[in-house]
Amino acid sequence: MKIKKFTAASMQDAAKQIKKELGNDAVILHSKQVKKRKWLGLRSQQAVEVIAVLDRDVREARKTPPAAGEEMKKTEKTEKTEKAEPVQPPRLSDHSTSDDLAHYKEVLPEPLKKAERLLKQAGLPDHTQNAVLSELLRSSIASGDLTEENVNSKLQDLLVKKLPSADRWQEGIQSKYVVLFGSTGAGKTTTLAKLAASSMLTEHKKIAFMTTDTYRIAAVEQLKTYAELLQAPLEVCYSKEECLKAQEKFAEYDHVFIDTAGRNFKEEQYITELQEMIPFDSGLQSFLVLSASAKYEDMKQVLKQFSGVPVNQFIFTKTDETASLGSVFQVLSESRIGAAYLTNGQDVPEDILSVSPKEFVRMLLT
Structure with a gap:
């Protein structure tokens, strides 16, 4: 495919230039009247600006091949018009x-x-x-x-x-056990509290918390604070056996929200520990939490590192802390995994939303 802009005194002159440089198969893409400055800008002269396109498969794309110069003759008829109508365009070549x-x-x-x-x-x-x-x-x-x-x-x-099809987005909370995992600093604990609070306050569900994040005392204390505010029980689990006991204890609850340790995603041991601690089965809904402000390459590495762990959907946090969502779009496009939620602040439970692919694209282009 070749695209070129021509400026000439008239459409007839432009047509001659197009025919000379692109040949008879060129098609007018766009044209308009312009003013061309002369004599150091003191005088102006009417001119026409034309954008023409030439594709390798123009003739094949047309049902009936035009006679030589037919497209050029069409452009000559528009010389006196302010703006030429585009010629019926061909299908562009897949070789482009x-x-x-x-x-x-x-x-x-x-x-x-x-x-x-x-x-x-x-x-x-x-x-x-x-x-x-x-x-x-x-x-x-x-x-x-x-x-x-x-x-x-x-x-x-x-x-x-x-993007992934719409049916891979907005599943919401559907399983009894909900687990969030991801690299450190992604905002998992706060996001978990938002989901739990929404489930309890909006849907009136009976909820409980579990955490396997025993590496940071601050994380346990933070989750305890949320649990107390929601008047929900919390179990801190140091082993798989304790996780199983907590599951038995919460057998009568509608949803159990499970927090996990935030670790360096480059540490393979973290992934192994996660798989050993959490019972990934059909009764568990898992979300990989990624910061929208992270670099695309880092997001891709996180996803690769968690490739052995079932990921139902993404949750992208900190959308309010980035100027663009290009990295998020790229990860969604390449992984074909949908986004369940986006978070845009620290307030619990307000700053979380679910969007459709169309709504996300509008956000992307805003």
Whole structure:
């Protein structure tokens, strides 16, 4: 795919330039009237700016191959109009690459340039930006509609399609046993308290707490404080046997919320201890807690380290502490695991929300 911008005195002159540089198969993508400065900027002259695209498979994409120069003749008829209507576009070739697009970004129409800026502000990796923008260009040309409203709509649709399907999101609390795990500093204990408080206050469930985080006294004390405020029992477990006893003790409870130790995700021993302590079975719902402010590479390493542990869904914390959600999007897209909750503050239980893929994309682009 080749995209190029031409500036000429008239559409006829522009058509000649396009035909000379791109050939007869070039298609007008966008055109508008502009003023061209002359004589050190003291005088201006009316001109036309045209963006044309050439694709390798133009002829194959059309049902009937046009006669040589047919597209150029169409552009000549628009010389006296303020803005030329785009020619019926072809389906762009699958041979086109994101590298092709990156090379010609500077000549994209303004709605596509705005989409490019949104993707960059969202913090998406360059290769994802280029891939999405390439698909967006194909989709916009195919529809023949390059208005900002249409481009924005297609951009959101493309991003939603790259996320796990909606049925993998927003499961909520469905199991009796709910466990949160992840690396240190992710905010697991506070998030666990939010889930428990919501379950008790909103759904009127009978709840209890368990914790295997015996490495930090402060963590146990923090959870004790939440348990006292909610008037819920808490069991501190130092072994798998104590975990099993706690399960028996809480047999009559609706939900048991289990906190785990926050450790360096690079320590494999932590994963082994987690698997030995927690009875991962069908009666347990597990959430991997990740900080939205963490780097993408760190998130990816955490997910890799926990690959041997069943992960039902993600919970992304600290969304209020980051300027972009690009890393979160990338992890969701690559893992195909949905996000159950996002947290956006320290208040319990208020600062937690569940979103759909569409709602998350709107947040991403805001």
